Amino acid sequence: MIKPFALQEGDRVAVIAPAGPSDRENLKQGIRVFEKMGLEVIIGRHVFDGEEKLAAADQKRLADLHETFFDPTIRGIFCANGGFGTARIAPMIDYAKIQRNPKIFWGYSDITYLLNAIQRHSDLVTFHGPMVATDLNDEIRTAETESSFLPLFTRESLTYDSRKMPLKTLTHGIGEGRLVGGNLDLLTNGLGTPFQVNTKGAILLIEEIGAPSFLINAMLTHLKQAGVFDEIEGVVIGDLQAGPDEYAKIKVVLQDFFAYAPFPVVKGFHIGHCQPNYGVPLGTNAKLTTSPAQLVIDTGVR
Structure with a gap:
């Protein structure tokens, strides 16, 4: 399996929504957690395009996934939330190109489908963990949840x-x-x-x-x-x-x-x-x- 590179302070990471739409305020609060870690955060172009209870149409959600994976300045990709619909884009993903551009891909719930698809067809280690809007907003976030991201910097088991x-x-x-x-x-x-x-x-x-x-x-x-x-x-x-x-x-x-x-x-x-x-x-x-x-x-x- 291919392991992505660890994060360092100052790295650029992306937030995308391959499944359902995000609550804007919750997403902002979650992004601030990453910024406190010293990361520069960008948001996928189609995160707020919302169509039929999805974050965006299939081709737009796929575009955000591809663009962030293939951008050499981005070191990690974190999903905003779950919902449904990730299975719909799985057959359209360019797994060979993802394999040539390995980086952290992180999420859970409906994102499970992509975690396994990318792992199986790109031989890339993926990450099952708390998501930006769902788990890192001010209302429910815990210090223990935040600590889940530290091994991405320290390489600790x-x-x-x-x-x-x-x-x-x-x-x-x-x-x-x-x-x-x-x-x-x-x-x-x-x-x-x-x-x-x-x-x-x-x-x-x-x-x-x-x-x-x-x-x-x-x-x-x-x-x-x-x-x-x-x-x-x-x-x-x-x-x-x-x-x-x-x-x-x-x-x-x-x-x-x-x-x-x-x-x-x-x-x-x-x-x-x-x-x-x-x-x-x-x-x-x-x-x-x-x-x-x-x-x-x-x-x-x-």
Whole structure:
């Protein structure tokens, strides 16, 4: 896998919206966080063009992605928010040219589709993490979420354990491999397409927002029957954003589904639609252990 270059103070980065439209004020507040890090921030030309609940028409959102990737003065690309529609532009992306212009590409939720597509067809490490308008606005931003961006500067590896969040082991073991995955719904939607997540020898990250227990069960079953879990090394379960009653049902689904898994499974990671929302590189090597429960991930930059 190709690792993009680390960021330095003074670098130029871009914010784009490959999915839904952004709230202007929230986006401004998030951009100020990057400016405090010493970065110069530009906004994609079509971020506010808004058409049919998308940030812009497909060709315009694609243009922002291509223009920012191919601009040699830009060192990182951060998505403003999720929504829907990223799958529509995946077949039109020039993956070969992205491979020749590697740089940080960061987002989650609906952006999962692009994280996996770029990783699979450009061999580029991508980043699952908090987005500019959604997670860095003044109302919900936390210091822990902000800290997710520091390894992009320091090249440090990441360690997530019970000192940072309450973790629970569903299946014991040790697994090591590339960290892949993202939003469960988007992973399921990608099955049978050229952008399906490659889990062979990998540790799979899953997170979701507001899905009821029966749908979680259906999506996991779909992944299983598609062979996603056949050659996997471990499963990392991020935030599932469900109310207490529904989460109690989801716990039963997870316990039942992974009861006899031949790989380690740990849940409770603050990754996904939550605060704090910790960022992780996808495509780099990771090690998942259960005694104690811990996820260690190699740096995603060089």
